[in-house]
Amino acid sequence: MYNSSTDRRNFMKKMAAVSAMTAAIALFPDILFSAEPEKLLSESKGLDWKRSPCRFCGVGCSLLIGIENGRAVAVRGDPKSPVNRGLCCVKGYHSVLSMYAADRLTKPLVKKNGEYVETSMAEALDRIAFKMKQTIETHGKDAVSIYGSGQWTIPDGYVASKLFKGCIGTNNIECNARLCMATAVTGFLTSFGLDEPMGCYEDIDHADVFVLWGNNMAEMHPVLFSRLLDQRLRRGVTIIDFATRTTRTSMAADKSILFKPQTDLAVANAICYEIVKNNWVNEVFVDRYCNFRKGLTQMGYGLEDHYRFTDKAEKIDFEAYKKFLANYTPEKVAKLSGVSAKDIEYMAALYGDPNKRVMSFWCMGMNQHTRGTWIQNLVYNIHLLTGKISAPGNSPFSLTGQPSACGTTREVGTFTHRLPHGVVTDEGDRALAAKIWNVPVENISPQPTYHAVEMFRALDRGDIRFMWIQVTNPMVTMPKLKRYRNGSEKTGRFIVVSDIYPTPTTDVADVILPAAMWIEREGMYGNSERRTQYFQQMVEPPGEAMSDTWQLIEVARRLGFKKQFYYEKETHIEEIYAEYRRHHDNEQHNMAPLHILRSQPGAMWPYVGGKSTKWRYNSKYDPACTNGEAFHFYGKPDGKAIIWQRPYEPPPESPDEAYPYWLCTGRVLEHWHSGSMTRRIPILHRAMPHGYVELNIADAKRLQIQTGDKVKLTSRRGEIILPAAVNQRGLPAPMQVFVPFFDENMLINELTLDAFDPISKQPDYKKCAVSVEKV
């Protein structure tokens, strides 16, 4: 027999330990020795720490989750993560509690004669497949639809797209990211030709100035905001909060500048005016890497059914653009926006200073905006004119709200017009998708159908008869909610909802499927900085709960698509991801292989030559740049980014005599999305137990309203009674009110307007007119 040296060494060690112990016991008979001292040390006794991206917002913090006896029991920040560097926010630390509320859905429920009846998973899936077949036979394939979410994992969205676009042959796939990130997409596409930010979070370590455009980062992206504060401690950076409402971010910022709703368009143009006037233009950059275009104006607001709009770009030159800017002098814009000319000049000077690196951040303030694509174009204009883009610290950065808004909805392309690579209207893109999906290319329709708002309108009208809703809560989050709830409850509609808890959306369902959430299954999310992060299954889902991916696969097989949905149960996530990567097999979008994602806290695409790309379009960092110059905006045919001429236009509904107040809606630190998860986390619910309406102090005084008083808000679409919050978490400007949307018992979206950005089709939840009275 032959013993390896390590075995011998171990054996010797053990022998030495035993003899030492024996000797010690003999020497000190009254002292107890423990053979295994670590057994006594208990916090992590049996705790197994596993890595996962956070379930909640789009920052994508990496968490280490403590598992004991098959249950998640603790969370800490992953110190190895370049995203959160060991820190989390209160939602992240308590995220695992969201799996354990007592009313978890564990059995499928089918509505029979108005009553929900428990049934088996197989029976529920049979029923769904039967209904889909029946609907397609009687009403055509464009009568079935799926409505998903930025909380879909990458495999969820991928199989949904494959089933609906590739196999069934309808483009009726949309997601709540249309309500959330669609404008960011059109902003990127119009200016650069390719979606998602050029920079990354590391820009925060290099930038000198941060301008937050309508972004209450301290509450909505707290971990990133902590990174800003950390840089301010270390390097003395400047933080500017440019917003319509005073928030925690305003309090923490070096300067808070308030503007009137919608006038950000004018202010952005005024900043460009100042940059041009003061010769702060980086002429070499503009000359080599930019084109000038103008688009259509007076686009309307999409308030009517069947509304359609396609923008047309017209070539202009720098001189014409300068002439256009002449209308936007700081003095003129000051009158419109309420921002003093001095403040406009100050912001322009920060952007214009050649020795300052500037980062712009935004999220829903600019996305949920009837001229949202325009305002994003205008902020890109500022960065392009000064050449402050695609380089460390110079970064216009669009933040996301959902854990996989980028990874799933935008990269997999779960929108009516998109494919995993490219768009349905492009023949080449259709051919590529059909090849990988193993379907005839004719299956994929070249015509986009309905965007999210129009999809719910179609459901109301009866053009859509079957809708499957996964991982989202539209009966809380749709604007002008009443119409869409009534529409979904009409007879002859069949609604399937996959969720983990009862919500107002499961209330309208004909079949409710219990879903396995987050770490109860395997999957990946993609965050705001193009980082794809993997998580393994850590705990068992309760009851019959099943992942959204597997629910879709089961139904697809029942519809006869066994060949396309060939995946093995044990390895399906790996197989799906490998198949998905083939769509992005190029230097501009290559995704990291799964073994890399498993070994580290995510990787940023394009992942080329074993490396994440931190700054796209910059030839120093991005291997996809091929024009031999310093920058290459390869999303556009001539490699040049576009500076857009976009004017100010008023919003569809402004306060008037009958409805004299602006209503803005949004989130709070403690709750995420529609609150169906965070409200079930005790510490979060106790910190923020219900919705409220924020009022300005002067308005409250005039109306004799104090914090806690009941206040009735009325818009042209509905009314609601809420408790008042005067000078609390946020302070709206005079004649403005703010209401968070997380509370399903106070549905503020019954009041909001379903007007949307004609280019992105994303609704504006930030501006409509209401009246306020004390009750």
Added chain:
Amino acid sequence: MKKRLGIISLFTLLFVVFIAIWDYSYRTGLECAATPEGGDDYVPMVMSSEKGVFRRDRYALDYARMPIDENHQRSLKDYYKNRAFPGAPPSIPHPVSDARSMGGKDCLQCHENGGFVAKWDAYAPVTPHPELLSCRQCHVVQKVRALFRATNFKKIPAPAVGAGANSALRGSPPGIPHRIQMRENCSACHAGPSAPREIRTSHPQRINCMQCHVPNKKLAADIGGF
């Protein structure tokens, strides 16, 4: 003459070159500042080294001399009451006047160095990470007791403390039974009048805690091999 012309033209040439170089450097100076190389190394936001252990050294002798205020001691029960699980950020058990403040100086007034607060009849607990200024990103006030829906979350028991609980040998210095991420400064929780009595050290003046108290083997990273 020729020589002089040569010298003059040489100087003219040098001058022109000087102007050209100066102009170039001036122009580059006007462009964006130099871009740093992107590396994967970064400074973590939470302290990764153990140097946090010495953070509040200057109070060590005061703590050693301070008599114990028997009537205002915190217990571990109080300590864990505000935490969803051992190691979770504690909630704020008292009202906070300004809802819009993120914390920072407001919280640090009392929680950076502690001290007796007559209003709450208690000693303010000391934060081990005063450099993280957005306090209310993780610590939230509990406004109500009621729940939205009941929960089945199970809180794991806190590490056992007391004589022998974490000691390898009887009477040997106990090991550290918890992770020290975000909690590198031992004296924040283990020294001074706000320290829970079960875990208050008898010798705060010793400063270099980890000289004798070492992290649990399982909590430290295993380098493998050998």
